[in-house]
């Protein structure tokens with residue numbers, strides 16, 4: 230059955246956050262504080278990115294373990310399968326399950342830089358789509374827990390987490406403005422449907438800058454038979470350099486209002502105000518379509534995303550008053 234993020238706070242849409250693994254000890258320390266602040270907003274889950282090819286495996290696991298051991302928030306592990314054999318992907322999923330992680334965002338990932346750009350299959354490995362990874366995750370979970378009776382024995386911090394309900398989310402990516410390599414939006418919707426058929430129970434979108442891109446995509450996906458919840462992924466972008474990098478990475482073209490606006494603002498404070506105000510407007514426009522929740526990309530900073538939530542009135546009141 231479709232499994233949306235559970236509402237942890239009555240009367241407001243569930244929120245969730247994305248983090249990436251820190252690249253230095255100083256960044257790790259700051260991330261601990263950020264996680265503690267984000268946890269106060271009582272998100273449905275916090276997801277942690279994974280470098281395609283496994284480059285961040287250990288650091289991603291460290292962050293996921295921190296979430297398990299120090300917060301009540303459900304950790305969600307991004308996993309990619311690009312370039313992997315079945316054997317390697319199997320081992321990877323087992324390793325995360327052994328660490329106590331039961332929620333995943335299954336991604337194909339991008340092939341390594343340098344593989345033949347004219348050969349669409351080059352560098353993909355044995356698992357060629359995210360849908361195949363979804364199937365593999367279910368298969369491994371099933372083999373380990375044939376009757377769904379998960380135990381936490383052997384997991385560090387088990388005493389703290391043993392009583393928690395253990396959702397088994399297998400989320401996937403969705404692309405409201407199209408994946409850079411797909412020919413048209415129908416192909417993206419077909420890909421999403423294939424992921425649902427493979428067993429995905431949640432979709433999280435790539436960032437988008439206009440609410441109607443998300444709302445139209447959901448409508449088209451529903452018409453095509455997609456039934457799983459589709460969470461809008463929204464990002465407050467507070468610097469022109471970051472926006473340029475994001476555009477390069479995702480291929481999603483920002484509106485000039487935001488792009489030029491960030492360029493002309495005189496200082497960091499004014500840029501932050503613009504980025505937060507833009508994201509808050511986007512969240513509020515998307516909320517008009519009653520999404521199953523809101524997923525915020527944090528850039529490992531809590532201030533901007535918590536500010537966005539406060540502006541749209543979906544912050545947990547306790548959290549807002551404490552800040």
Ligand code: FAD
Pocket residue numbers: 277278279280281307308309334335336337338339349350357358359360402403404408410411412416417418420421433434435436462
């Ligand atoms: P798939 O669903 O298998 O395919 C994606 C789309 O590409 C489909 O629409 C399909 O139509 C099209 N497509 C795929 N292959 C081809 C082809 N050969 N020719 C034409 N079209 C094709 N990447 C990371 O490395 N680590 C992360 O942690 C990470 N997190 C992400 C989180 C979110 C919410 C999103 C939206 C993306 C994330 N990505 C991450 C990026 C993702 O790995 C890339 O988008 C990758 O290119 C495809 O992965 P996928 O799971 O979408 O693949």
